Amino acid sequence: MEPDALTWELDETVQSGEVLAARLGVSRVAVHKRVARMRALGYPVVSSARGYRWQEGAPAPRPLARRYHGPLLERVHYLAEAGSTQDVLRAMAEAGAPEGRLVVAEAQTAGRGRRGRSWLSPRGGLYFSLLLRPELPLSALPRVSLAAGAALARAAGVGGLKWPNDLLAPDGRKLAGLLMEADLRGEEVRYLVLGVGLNFEPPPASGGAGLAAYASVSRAQVLARFLSEFEPLYARLDDAEAVLAAWRAHDLTLGRAVRVTAPGGVVEGTAEALEPDGTLVVRTRQGRRTRVGAGDVEWIGGWR
Structure with missing residues (x-):
């Protein structure tokens, strides 16, 4: 699904229908109809007598480009809804899209997490996938995931990381x-598709947390911060200790x-160490050091 051209023209500041029409080469009536259709689809467009704008903090192309200017943002595809941003971006990667292509969706109908689990993606969260080449x-691929986890924790500004890359709230x-x-x-490695799902409000019946309860920050700000924090770590993936130190923080x-x-x-x-290849080292009760490359961690004895 190709986003409407208007998604690239709208910004957080109001623009008149006349100005937008001139940029798009259409009539003011056509702009009005496009905005009505976008709102019906679920895009957060605000209309007023003065014109049109994005809802403040929407993770749309212009708001993102203003907050982040680095090499990891080649182009933004902003969708009202996607089955999965991972699948949309994978198709673009197969068609030759360059590194830095970003797909953001207001909602996902088939969002997924690790090991094929579903990820609830109602409107109001932050769901995106980034193409890397x-x-x-x-052997160094797991460092990408660790670096991204560290960048996400820094961008959110709260909570911490549970191996391998879940961001947990303070509770x-x-x-x-x-x-x-x-x-x-x-x-x-032909390409990597790096996907993130961040709750701003707890999804119904999920048991998850929402960032809005801990920080006053917009989705565009968090996404721009993620790109800014991930960029230097991505550039230093050959330095395993730098990536591990960022994750351990x-x-x-x-x-x-x-x-x-x-x-x-x-x-x-007892989780004892994290190795350069992302492996978790667990010392069992018998004193044996066991290396785990992938899996799901639970706390013995509860969170605290």
């Missing part, structure tokens, strides 16, 4: 999740008694 060995509820999907050809996992449900079974013990 890094030149990395396969331990899930605030955001991160999903990285890679397209590989042998030892070559927001760590809520190491030193805790944990139960990790991994593909190979359940591991219980």
Whole structure:
């Protein structure tokens, strides 16, 4: 689904229908009809006698470009709704889209998290996917996810990270999740699609948290901050210790008694270390150090 051209012209400041019509090469009536259609689809467009604008803080192209000017933002595709921003961006990647292509959706009908789980994506949250084309060995790929987790924690400004990349609110509820999907050809990384889902209000019946309860910040601000924080870490992916240090600065996992449900079974013990390849090291009650490359962590004994 290609967004309407008006999504690239609207901003947070009011613009008259006449000005927008001139830019788009259409009539004022056509602009009015397009705005009505966009609002019906779910875009946060504000109309007044003076003209049209985005709702303040909407994660739309112009508001984002004004807040972030770096190389990780090539072009923004802003959708009222998507099945999954991951799938939309993957199709663009296959068609040759460059690094920095960003897909943002107001809502997702088939959002997903790690290991195929669904991710509730009602309107009002922040859901986006970023296309990356890094030149990395396969062993270094987990650092992308760790760097993104650290950047997301910095951008949100609250909570901390549960391995591998869940952002938890101060009360331990899930605030955001991160999903990285890679397209590989042998030892070559063709591209990565990095997806983030961040709740601003707790989704109904999810048990999750919402950022609005902890910080007064807009979705555009958080997304721009994420790009600003991720950019320098992405540029230093060859420096494993720099990435690990950034992740550890927001760590809520190491030193805790944990139960990790991994593909190979359940591991219980103390989360002892994080290795350069993203592996979590758990020391079991028998004193054995077990390396876990992927899995779901639970706290033994509860959050506190």
